Amino acid sequence: xxxxxxxxxxxxxxxxxxxxxxxxxxxxxxxxxxxxxxxxxxxxxxxxxxxxxxxxxxxxxxxxxxxxxxxxxxxxxxxxxxxxxxxxxxxxxxxxxxxxxxxxxxxxxxxxxxxxxxxxxxxxxxxxxxxxxxxxxxxxxxxxxxxx
Amino acid sequence: xxxxxxxxxxxxxxxxxxxxxxxxxxxxxxxxxxxxxxxxxxxxxxxxxxxxxxxxxxxxxxxxxxxxxxxxxxxxxxxxxxxxxxxxxxxxxxxxxxxxxxxxxxxxxxxxxxxxxxxxxxxxxxxxxxxxxxxxxxxxxxxxxxxxxxxxxxxxxxxxxxxxxxxxxxxxxxxxxx
Numbered sequence: 001x002x003x004x005x006x007x008x009x010x011x012x013x014x015x016x017x018x019x020x021x022x023x024x025x026x027x028x029x030x031x032x033x034x035x036x037x038x039x040x041x042x043x044x045x046x047x048x049x050x051x052x053x054x055x056x057x058x059x060x061x062x063x064x065x066x067x068x069x070x071x072x073x074x075x076x077x078x079x080x081x082x083x084x085x086x087x088x089x090x091x092x093x094x095x096x097x098x099x100x101x102x103x104x105x106x107x108x109x110x111x112x113x114x115x116x117x118x119x120x121x122x123x124x125x126x127x128x129x130x131x132x133x134x135x136x137x138x139x140x141x142x143x144x145x146x147x148x
Numbered sequence: 149x150x151x152x153x154x155x156x157x158x159x160x161x162x163x164x165x166x167x168x169x170x171x172x173x174x175x176x177x178x179x180x181x182x183x184x185x186x187x188x189x190x191x192x193x194x195x196x197x198x199x200x201x202x203x204x205x206x207x208x209x210x211x212x213x214x215x216x217x218x219x220x221x222x223x224x225x226x227x228x229x230x231x232x233x234x235x236x237x238x239x240x241x242x243x244x245x246x247x248x249x250x251x252x253x254x255x256x257x258x259x260x261x262x263x264x265x266x267x268x269x270x271x272x273x274x275x276x277x278x279x280x281x282x283x284x285x286x287x288x289x290x291x292x293x294x295x296x297x298x299x300x301x302x303x304x305x306x307x308x309x310x311x312x313x314x315x316x317x318x319x320x321x322x323x324x325x326x
Binding site for chain 1: 167170171174175178182184186188190192196199200203204207257263264267268271279282283285286304311314317318319
């Protein structure tokens with residue numbers, strides 16, 4: 001005895017007018033059964049299929065209610081979000097590294113305004129040229145990153 | 149439709165996270181769901197894939213299932229969707245493949261080879277949806293409305309498809325009848 005739910009056998013139902021004849025229906029019905037022998041082998045087939053289904057269900061399938069907000073995003077949206085976060089982090093890093101000399105120039109300029117001549121000896125013109133170049137480099141790097 | 153108490157208990161337990169209960173639902177419904185997938189996909193291996201995918205999707209969405217409704221009807225819609233998705237991805241169907249699929253499982257050796265071959269070819273000549281509709285209705289006994297829900301079409305369209313599919317099948321098999 002099995003605990004399978006028994007559905008009514010549609011082959012025994014009165015046929016609707018216009019239906020294909022019973023012999024053809026029976027042939028199609030048989031053709032669309034799994035290609036397994038009847039009896040014990042058939043029972044074993046369904047047991048094996050149930051096991052495979054449950055292996056997939058048990059193997060890390062996450063219920064929608066357990067997945068949280070992340071599951072709302074589709075696969076590519078998740079990849080895009082990760083890529084955007086990585087680019088943002090990279091851009092921040094580049095900006096931080098390339099911005100340091102400019103900060104120094106700004107500091108020197110501040111001193112120069114308060115005490116004229118105080119930074120002139122410290123090769124301020126050289127620093128200004130360097131800062132300008134690095135600023136251009138930084139802008140180019142940021143444009144390159146953001147173009148993706 | 150009245151839901152059997154046993155099935156309702158399994159659904160409620162599965163919704164609470166009991167995988168054994170979900171296994172019970174698989175046992176109850178896999179045969180019927182397989183026929184739905186097979187009617188759409190025709191090839192056994194594809195039907196198995198869609199069936200497994202359908203059960204996985206059903207498990208994922210189990211919390212959204214209303215226990216006052218028929219679990220079988222809900223599951224069949226999900227399996228049918230998985231089968232239709234697979235159909236879109238695998239548009240490769242050749243006569244030889246289906247012919248083999250149809251010949252191998254016939255259990256009555258008295259059925260003539262010519263009849264099997266003609267039937268296989270006739271089914272192949274039907275449009276995909278028409279073939280699914282005629283199998284689900286005339287062979288498996290689903291209503292037009294149920295078929296429409298499974299295939300994502302209005303019930304009237306399922307009825308119309310069925311009418312045309314029957315006509316075509318009769319025409320293709322007319323010299324074999326009698």
